[in-house]
Amino acid sequence: MSSNDSNPGFDRRTLLAALAATPALPGIVLPISTPAQAAEGSDPLPSWNDGAAKKAILDFVRVTTDPASKDFVPLAERIAEFDQDGTLWVEHPIYTQVTYCLEHVPDLVKAKPELKDREPFKAVLSGNGEALAQLSLRDIFEIVLATQSGMDVEAFREDVRHWLAEAKHPRWHRPYTDLIYQPMTEVLNFFRANGYRNFIATGGSGGFVSEYSEKVYGIPPQQVAGTEQAIKFGYDKDKKPILTQEPKLVLDNMGAGKIQNFWLIYGCRPNAAFGNSSSDDQQMLEYVKAGGGARLSVAVLHDDAVREYAYGPAQGLPNTAVGTFSQEMYDMAKEQGWIVVSMKDDWKRIFAFQ
Amino acid sequence: MSSNDSNPGFDRRTLLAALAATPALPGIVLPISTPAQAAEGSDPLPSWNDGAAKKAILDFVRVTTDPASKDFVPLAERIAEFDQDGTLWVEHPIYTQVTYCLEHVPDLVKAKPELKDREPFKAVLSGNGEALAQLSLRDIFEIVLATQSGMDVEAFREDVRHWLAEAKHPRWHRPYTDLIYQPMTEVLNFFRANGYRNFIATGGSGGFVSEYSEKVYGIPPQQVAGTEQAIKFGYDKDKKPILTQEPKLVLDNMGAGKIQNFWLIYGCRPNAAFGNSSSDDQQMLEYVKAGGGARLSVAVLHDDAVREYAYGPAQGLPNTAVGTFSQEMYDMAKEQGWIVVSMKDDWKRIFAFQ
Numbered sequence: 001m002s003s004n005d006s007n008p009g010f011d012r013r014t015l016l017a018a019l020a021a022t023p024a025l026p027g028i029v030l031p032i033s034t035p036a037q038a039a040e041g042s043d044p045l046p047s048w049n050d051g052a053a054k055k056a057i058l059d060f061v062r063v064t065t066d067p068a069s070k071d072f073v074p075l076a077e078r079i080a081e082f083d084q085d086g087t088l089w090v091e092h093p094i095y096t097q098v099t100y101c102l103e104h105v106p107d108l109v110k111a112k113p114e115l116k117d118r119e120p121f122k123a124v125l126s127g128n129g130e131a132l133a134q135l136s137l138r139d140i141f142e143i144v145l146a147t148q149s150g151m152d153v154e155a156f157r158e159d160v161r162h163w164l165a166e167a168k169h170p171r172w173h174r175p176y177t178d179l180i181y182q183p184m185t186e187v188l189n190f191f192r193a194n195g196y197r198n199f200i201a202t203g204g205s206g207g208f209v210s211e212y213s214e215k216v217y218g219i220p221p222q223q224v225a226g227t228e229q230a231i232k233f234g235y236d237k238d239k240k241p242i243l244t245q246e247p248k249l250v251l252d253n254m255g256a257g258k259i260q261n262f263w264l265i266y267g268c269r270p271n272a273a274f275g276n277s278s279s280d281d282q283q284m285l286e287y288v289k290a291g292g293g294a295r296l297s298v299a300v301l302h303d304d305a306v307r308e309y310a311y312g313p314a315q316g317l318p319n320t321a322v323g324t325f326s327q328e329m330y331d332m333a334k335e336q337g338w339i340v341v342s343m344k345d346d347w348k349r350i351f352a353f354q
Numbered sequence: 355m356s357s358n359d360s361n362p363g364f365d366r367r368t369l370l371a372a373l374a375a376t377p378a379l380p381g382i383v384l385p386i387s388t389p390a391q392a393a394e395g396s397d398p399l400p401s402w403n404d405g406a407a408k409k410a411i412l413d414f415v416r417v418t419t420d421p422a423s424k425d426f427v428p429l430a431e432r433i434a435e436f437d438q439d440g441t442l443w444v445e446h447p448i449y450t451q452v453t454y455c456l457e458h459v460p461d462l463v464k465a466k467p468e469l470k471d472r473e474p475f476k477a478v479l480s481g482n483g484e485a486l487a488q489l490s491l492r493d494i495f496e497i498v499l500a501t502q503s504g505m506d507v508e509a510f511r512e513d514v515r516h517w518l519a520e521a522k523h524p525r526w527h528r529p530y531t532d533l534i535y536q537p538m539t540e541v542l543n544f545f546r547a548n549g550y551r552n553f554i555a556t557g558g559s560g561g562f563v564s565e566y567s568e569k570v571y572g573i574p575p576q577q578v579a580g581t582e583q584a585i586k587f588g589y590d591k592d593k594k595p596i597l598t599q600e601p602k603l604v605l606d607n608m609g610a611g612k613i614q615n616f617w618l619i620y621g622c623r624p625n626a627a628f629g630n631s632s633s634d635d636q637q638m639l640e641y642v643k644a645g646g647g648a649r650l651s652v653a654v655l656h657d658d659a660v661r662e663y664a665y666g667p668a669q670g671l672p673n674t675a676v677g678t679f680s681q682e683m684y685d686m687a688k689e690q691g692w693i694v695v696s697m698k699d700d701w702k703r704i705f706a707f708q
Contacts, residue, residue, distance in 0.1 A: 076574060153617055197576070210621040220430055221621030222551070222577070231618045233610035233637050241641045243617050250618065251604070256587035263507055263597050264585045264604065265619050267564040267575030283587050287595045 044190040046348075047183040053298070053346045056339045057187060060296040064271060065194045071294035075195045079268055081284065082188070083258070083275040084202040084209060087300050088217065090169065090179040092309045097204040098140055100163055102132075104147040115146070141249070144205065145229055149247040153207065153231060156245060160211040174353065177216050181343075182352045187274070188217055199223045199270070201262050203253045203280045207245070225265050227253040256283040272296035278326035289336050297338040301325055304344040398544040400702075401537040407652070407700045410693045411541060414650040418625060419548045425648035429549045433622055435638065436542070437612070437629040438556040438563060441654050442571065444523065444533040446663045451558040452494055454517055456486075458501040469500070495603070498559065499583055503601040507561065507585060510599060514565040528707065531570050535697075536706045541628070542571055553577045553624070555616050557607045557634045561599070579619050581607040610637040626650035632666075632680035643690050651692040655679055658698040 048054040064073040085091035105124040108115065115121045120139035123131040135143075148156065169176055188198050198219050202209055206226030213219045230246040251261045258280050262270070273288040275281025276299055285297040302325070303310050311317050312324035333340050343350065402408040418427040439445035459478040462469065469475045474493035477485040489497075502510065523530055542552050552573050556563050560580030567573045584600040605615045612634050616624070627642040629635025630653055639651040656679070657664050665671050666678035687694050697704065 076568060079576070154623075199576075206618070206621055214430060222433070222553075222619075224621060225619070228618050231614040233614050233641065241637065241644050243614060243641065260585040260587050260597060264560070264582050265576075265579070267560055267578060269508075283595065287587065287597065290595045 045186045047186055049346055049348055051346055053339050053341045060294055061194050063294050073271055078196040079270045080191045080196045080272040081199050081201050081270040083281050084200050086276040087274050088184050096176045097208045101144045101147040108147050145247040149245050151245050153243045157211045160208055177212055178353055182349055183347045201258045202226045254280050259284040259287045274298045276300040278329040282329050285338055299333050299338055300341045303342050307350045399540045401540055403700055403702055405700055407693050407695045414648055415548050417648050427625055432550040433624045434545045434550045434626040435553045435555050435624040437635050438554050440630040441628050442538050450530045451562045455498045455501040462501050499601040503599050505599050507597045510561055511565045514562055531566055532707055536703055537701045555612045556580045608634050613638040613641045628652045630654040632683040636683050639692055653687050653692055654695045657696050661704050
């Protein structure tokens, strides 16, 4: 099922170059000059500059794990929830999973030629960056459901594994799994070392993220909750029971869906939450912060056009195809006492490879 | 919201006595004479009689945890899935959660008097055991959704906690949480001690089971997957964000739903599964057994009318309102090499209090 095997004529670089060149999907390539910092003594967050954000994270973990603190949280109840795209790894110029699905459209059209002249598939096949940049969320959902359906759940994961081993980000020319934010890796490790169980709540498909979550984030598939399509039990030609993915949305993590589905699946209010997008992290951050005792809500602001990207209305920048930080969410963060992380000011470095 | 506080005129005993007296819901009360057995040396399953079932469980754990075995499973991948009703605790004369919901019908009708003359609510209010025994699964779903909706998710859990502290099973006159099968507690502990993560996949509501799962089974809410109703984000009168339960089914664990939803939520095929009902465990047990390497599928047969209950077509007994073991599932178990546990022959004792 790898698009690379079956579609030699389909050029990933053309697609990504087109995406990166469109004004609504900035892919500014600039020299990366920030040197990697070595861990400083016993600092659990060495890639963070000293400041209010780093202090708030350290303080939160201290007061919730010190048995003498009034905000102590028993070990079994320590839960932290992390958005993925734009919070744990790069989401520009477009979500990694969407790139995966776009690259699978030629395969899909080969199997179902009637889709060739139908939007949004036609726009994808054209490779026209402007047309691609116009795709709505609804179009993207349609593409995701169409390209990920009919497949055995285990075969899907294998296909994702093969794709991730070959695909490269158009700006850094590295595997997507290299583009994890090093400061967030440190947060995951710091929380874990203090007895927290880390969960991912993503707008993407849980099955996609589950393929690498353990290896890359130390988070097992059982702790990854995504926007989920239906799974159907049946039998293959040898009468062996199988599960296949169906083109039907069952759990939608957009908007308030992320925190609704977190409760539905995991049955608790997290103690801490990290996100970055008004479109699907805001209610999660609100709900977490509104709980009793010490609660930590952290919103990552993409304000570093040099080392990563800068986007979103909170900085007077235009909206983009990926999650943005609205002025409303910015005001809410200040009013409710969330922590806003400036990638530019709070992070010494962005990636482990730097 | 406790029915005991607000409905002094509603008599739990009348309802349960009526349920227990109906022919389709046998509630045979007989003297319990099996003495409790002390743990024998280092036997991890002291409440199990020696036999094929006990041996299969011990062998499975040994070969999947011995690094020298060809069937070794790495620590991070050891997953066991357990049905609850009829597998971990008593499901007769009717599922505990359904009893909870039935007892909340008077509260509901007080709030919505228009339901008083409508079925299935009318039948519940009548307290007529025969009418209650006729309730279909659809009726029961309607009652569950109606009684559990509109409530804040945290308030619901608190109400369940209060109810469980007072409610008693009509046969043993003990809290429902005392009616856990001691041999299965030993299995949970044995698996956990060998690095397995235990999960509950229940036809009931995850929110109901999550209230006591950690305390009673050592399984945290994050590892409980149920039939789930929608959760809705909103604000209370003080503009505080809240989550409420809605009368809409989102994940249905009936039939093949249990294994479909297990993959959807937890993204893996369990190594071992334990169930007892043809109506919602069969496909789970099939799918688990069909995986590669060593796989354990265990079906508990309720064949002990003296110490617990005996029911189901596999023994030529009638169907009941709760999960039953069909002849088809019995044949499938034999053909595919599942383990069928006879409660009568394989279990030395049933409950910890004996």
